[in-house]
Amino acid sequence: MVKTDNLLNSILSLGLPKDILKNPSIVIEGHNVIREVPYPGISIEKRTHEDRIEVRINVLPGVVVEKPVHMCLSKLGSGDQLIDITVDVGEGAKVKMISHCAFKGKNLKHISRTKFRVRKGASLEVSEIHYHEKDTDIVIDAKSEGVVEERASYKSLFKIDSNNAGKVRVEYVVDILDHAVADVETKIAGRDGDEIYVKDIMYLKGKYSRAIAKSRLMALGDTKAEFYGETYGLGDYSRGHIDCSEIVRSENVTVKAIPIVVVNNETAKVTHEAAVGSIDKKQLETLMARGLDEDEAVDVIVKGMLR
C-alpha cells in the first residue's frame, strides 16, 4: 500500500491534475494495474502478460457517464510499456475518457494499440495528454483504429506539450458510417532532438458522414515534424476537412504537411488547409513589451495554441 501511494505520488508529481483519483479511474504503471475506482455501467477487464497489458473497456448500452473516466498510464524508470486497449461503447451510451500518460526516465518505449467501436447513436470523447519529465528519453507509438457507427460521434484529442515530446508516431484510422461524426485533433510541441509523425486516415463511408482531422505541430528546436492526412469522401453527401498547421522556430527543422483528399462520390466534399509558418512577430513583441523575454513569450503563445 505504501509502495502504491509512493508510486501514485511520483506519477502525480509529473504535473497531472490532483483530482483525477477522485473520479472513476484506472492507473496502470508499466504492465500493472495499481489502482482502480470503478464506475457502474462500465466494465473494465484487464489481462496482464509478461510483455504487455490488455485492457477491455465496455460501456453498456444507454449508459451516460457524467464524469470523465480517467486512465493513467505511466512508466517511470526505463523499459517498455505495451498496451492493447479495446473500447466498445454500447448503443446510445455516452462517455468521456481522459488518458493521462506520465513518463520519466531513459530508454522508455510506450506502445499503444487501441481498437474502438462507437455503436449506433453513442458518443465517445477521448483525450490523451502526455506529461514527460525533463530529459525523458522516450519513443511513443500510438495507433488507434475504429468505427463510428450510424449517428454516433467520436472526438479525440492527443496532446504533448511538456519538455521533450520524444520520437513520436501517432496514427488514426477511422471509419465513419451514416450520419456519424469524427473529430480527431493532435497537438504536439517538439523540442531539440524530437521527431514527430502524425497520420490521420479518415474513411467517410456513410451518407452524411462528417470528419475533421486537425493537427497543430510546433517545431521549437531542432525537430522533425511531419503530418500526413488522408480523407476519403465515399458516402453520399459526406463532408471532410483536413486542417494542419505547423509552427517553426529554429533553423534546423524539417517540417512537412501533406493533406491528401480522395473523393469518388460527386455529392461528397472534402477540403483541406495546410500552413507552415513561424510564430507571429507582433504576438511576440506584444508580450516582450510587457517584459517577457523571447523564450517566455514563445512559451505563452505555444501553450495557448496547444490548449
Add this chain to the structure above:
Amino acid sequence: MEPILKVNNVKLTVDGKAILRGVNLEVDRGEIHAILGPNGAGKSTLAKLIMGIEDLKSPTEGEIIFDGKVINGLEVYERARLGITLAWQEPARFEGVTVEEYLRLSARNNPDVDIRKCLEEVGLVPEVYLKRFVDDSLSGGERKRVELASILAFRPKFVVLDEIDSGIDFTSIEDIQKILETMREEGITVLMITHNEKLLDVADRASLLCGGKVLETSDPQSIKRKFEECKVCDILDFERKEGRDGKDG
C-alpha cells in the same frame, strides 16, 4: 526635472528613403503628451523606434534617451523592463490565452496589482471578461480595452499609445479619457498619437510631427490649430502622395 524621454536629432532612413529627418522631442515626467501630424509623417515609426519593435532598434542617427539612459539598440523586453511599453493600433490576438492570464503576466512583477480593478477601470466587467480568450472572439473595442487594462496591470513608467481611439466608437472616447486620467494619477507618462479632439482635451502638451521632424511643441489646442492650418504639412503630405503615386505608376 529631467524629461523622462528625450529624442535627440533622430534620423531614420529605410531603403534610401528618409522617414525621420532629425526628430527632437522631450516628454516630461507624468505628462500626457500628444503627437499630431499628417498621414505618413512618421508618427508610428517614431513610436516603433521608442519601443524597439519591428526591427527598429536603432535610428540611423541620433539618440533616444529614457530615464537618463541611451536605449538605442536595446531589445524590446529590455526597454519594457526599464518601464517602457506600447499599445498597438491593432493589438495582437492570442489563441488559448485568457484575459485573466494575459493580465496576470502583465502584472507578474506587481504582486499588489488587482487585475479585476484594472478591468473595471477600462469599463469591462471582470466576471464577464476574465475567462474570455484574447482571440478573435473579442471585438476590436473590447480588445483595445483589454490592452489598456494590461497596461494598467503592467504599471509602466512610460507608455506609447498609437491611435488608441481608432476603431473605438464615439461613446467610448469618454472612457478612454478616464483611462488616460487614471494613468496620469498613477504616475504613468503617456505619449499618445491621436487627432481626437476629446483626447487632446486631456493632454498636457502636444507636438506637431510633419515631414519627419517635430515642428513645434506647445499646448494641445495651439498645436491642433497649427496642424489644421499647417501649409508645410499639406505640401509635404501632398508631395509624399504624389511621390508614392509616381513610383507606383
